[in-house]
């Protein structure tokens with residue numbers, strides 16, 4: 272009888288936690304809107320720049336962009352905003368290496384003091 276009660280309590284607890292985490296997931300907000308190259312895109316030549324668009328103007332001083340690919344982490348330079356709620360950066364030595372690439376970003380946008388992070392992938396297939 273006591274065991275049964277314990278199990279019922281556990282099930283209730285698990286149910287409550289599941290509901291709670293579902294709420295948190297739904298409320299999770301990202302200011303990221305789109306990018307060039309686009310998330311999930313397949314390119315026939317290596318990109319020379321990355322550009323990410325957000326809900327509001329990113330604070331460059333609180334932003335970071337990291338590009339990793341088949342050859343590891345790529346050197347990039349000159350992160351800036353074009354003033355169109357975007358971050359832009361030049362890939363220092365774009366390598367035409369076929370494979371999957373990941374862009375990881377960190378930023379704060381507009382008047383929101385929160386720092387957000389995210390990532391997306393694209394693929395380069397030069398056919399060489």
Ligand SMILES: [Cu+2]
Nearest residue numbers: 351352353359
């Ligand atoms: Cu630019």
